[in-house]
Amino acid sequence: MEKQDSAPAPESVPAQHKTSLAMLKGLLPFMRPYRNTFLLAGIALLLAAGSTLTIPLAFKRMIDLGFGPGSAGAEHVNSAFLTLFAVATLLALATACRFYLVSWLGERVTADIRSAVYRHVVQQSPQFFETAKTGEVLSRLTTDTTLIQSLVGTSISMALRNMLLFIGGLIMLFITSPRLSAIILVLLAGVVLPIVAFGRRVRRLSRDSQDRIADASALAGEMLNAMSTVQAYTHEQREAARFDDSVQRAFATAVARIRARALLTMLAILLVFGSIVFVLWLGAHAVLEGRMTGGELGQFILYAATVAGSIGALSEVMGEAQRAAGATERLLDLLALQSPIQSPAQPQALPARTENGAALTLRDLFFHYPSRPDAAALSHVSLDIRPGETVALVGPSGSGKSTLFQLLLRFYDPQKGQIKLDGVDIRQLGLQDLRSAIGIVPQDTVIFSANAMENIRYGRPEASDAEVIAAAKMAAAHEFIERLPQGYQAFLGERGVRLSGGQRQRIAIARALLKNPPLLLLDEATSALDAESERLVQGALEAAMEGRTTLIIAHRLATVKKADRIIVLEHGQIVESGSHASLLAQGGVYANLAKLQFHS
Structure with a gap:
């Protein structure tokens, strides 16, 4: 697969905003050259989401026409299952195409970012290298770009897919039962606030975790480059203890991040599924009272499960996006540095070389x-x-x-x-x-x-x-x-x-x-x-x-x-x-x- 445009120069990266996920806008110049590939991935994504949203309709048709009073029985069951198989085939093909395209994009964009950051770093003046730690720069080139690869190659696609499923599922819930859907929508609105609040904490902890990893890398790089001196002064155990302390600090920060993400996931699942169980209880009574058919309740359950699953997946993706936002912030900070030593806009040429050297x-x-x-x-x-x-x-x-x-x-x-x-x-x-x-x-x-x-x-x-x-x-x-x-x-x-x-x-x-x-x-x-x-x-x-x-x-x-x-x-x-x-x-x-x- 070829580039549509050349990769952006480091200077083209826009100034970042150090709030929320707006930091991820800084990735747009690196993604823009591959907009045609993103478009193809988007089409595959729409087909996969549409196929997923079609499945509950086939189940409703099967239940109401195949098992309901006066149904044609086997004929409708066979037709429903043939429809399900056709939808599943389309879903499989669209999902495979989406996976390939977004994975390719993740690798390609990450490679461009690594090249841009390295190209920018090697153009810095010695003033930059007086204070920069080699290990920290390497951490940004490896660990941080790997997080961005996960975001571009997986998380963005998952976020869009689950957003489509959430919106499509919500629409179908209202078509199936406006009353029950209104209740579930009010309950789900209360779920968003804790997810957003914890998401901000995860982003802060993600940035801290990446900083601690970079510190450990910088220390290791410095000591490995001076190993003969370390051994000559018999400081092997001392330096090992220093590195272990740095690793433990990184581990403690990572545990705090993991704890926050685990709590976020637990809270999201508990609140979302608790709300859905309550609404389904109301739906079961509606069937018993004759206000809904069994097929409509089955359809409602599947769409409710789709909506709940999409919200749970979005909370997971949000955690990954928060980590990637921290990584993007660090990379854009590095790309924003401008060397005080620059070539002039219109450089002069040196005179032709003489046999005696230069004056x-x-x-x-x-x-x-x-x-x-x-x-x-x-x-x-x-x-x-x-x-x-x-x-x-x-x-x-x-x-x-x-x-x-x-x-x-x-x-x-x-x-x-x-x-x-x-x-x-x-x-x-x-x-x-x-x-x-x-x-x-x-x-x-x-x-x-x-x-x-x-x-x-x-x-x-x-x-x-x-x-x-x-x-x-x-x-x-x-x-x-x-x-x-x-x-x-x-x-x-x-x-x-x-x-x-x-x-x-x-x-x-x-x-x-x-x-x-x-x-x-x-x-x-x-x-x-x-x-x-x-x-x-x-x-x-x-x-x-x-x-x-x-x-x-x-x-x-x-x-x-x-x-x-x-x-x-x-x-x-x-x-x-x-x-x-x-x-x-x-x-x-x-x-x-x-x-x-x-x-x-």
Whole structure:
């Protein structure tokens, strides 16, 4: 089955109202592309409901004409049962079609929501990931979307089916006996109030239950990613107890939700069937007094059972809908988040790449992190870097070196100042264009759960195997990769656990070299290497720096002696600039750092 329209972009989700089931309106943009399929499901639903409502009429005909005074007996009984079989056949076919269509819709809409949420999350700036818990985001992608799948694939169909049965059954009750129907309608009206009141409580408890599950997922995700640290400090039992406590809190909240739903179901069934039993008692006396036929009473009983069953089913569906409303609220909250870092509406293009790399200009930058507004990470930073120049950034920890890299990649925007790449303000560039022009080897190397070939190819997905191998050779990674059990096809483990720190770093260097950007950022690129590997990689990096502009962050000053220029940062400001020799002669911050490293 194909889409009629494309799935909605996250931004198209309307603002949600945090009251009752109005939250479910936020699902409409995801359901709208499949309106033709919904229409077919609706037709099947109408046929199934109509067939169900026809059955009591056949029973009335069978009782009154087949068993009543002066009846034709077997002839009418046979005719009634043939009619019942025909209705049952139509009911079976319509129900099967309805089940297939709504189940397909549930799976399709859920897949679209998951994709939209994930697509939206990966476009968020680092500011979002500073506070978001990975486990909670995963919970929204899995647990919450599963609840919505149940709603779209089952609950909506059940709600519409039982609503049709309720309305159709009620109409037929009035046609059968207006007096008894009026009595039962008044009694049923009193049932609605407690159902609505408890429904609101179920929705609140459902949201709380989902929050507790997300908390447990977040805790588990954090600990599993730090298992070596947990075991090194022998905190296995402590972390297991913490997780158990989180699970118990989720269980207690779930029990409260289940208790409320059980009470809601009990109350609905008791009140509905109590009302119907009372009315049927009145009907039995009406038959005895000759005011109704036996067939009419049988018909009334079947329609009353249909109405009662539909109300009971609607109460169950309401509980599911309340849970889905809580899940929808959480997902729409996530989709409503807008990254402060956006591509411009009409991005400019970068000039054609030259053989010497990119020119970089920083003008009076001032920046503080959103979570630390009172502490300036960078202040009045100005710098001109020529194409092909290699510039090293050194300074004490916290001096702003890594922050500068984050601004260059537009993970954040400075509060004041301007950054230009080849003469174009990076705010005027599309994020894809800007970041495609920059290669980075981070201090904390990221290795994906894939083989060595795909990990390096991440730098340029369209690269051939030969190009990947060439990049690995430049990064001094080819030799150790070849020694792996399956070579370049070897699985490196989650987060690269099968590799040493130096090997992971060389994979990251190869990835950046494969990208072949005009601007290369090296953040402690050789920090995890042993002396021999550092010598190999340093030679490869020097060759790779040819034809591109390179910025190097280094605490080990021996690795930046050959830089064209060394910029010394302290407290977010540039305090010194020059060559290794000239900075030593100045006897300032750089000279002190060098003294500590070279003469300690």
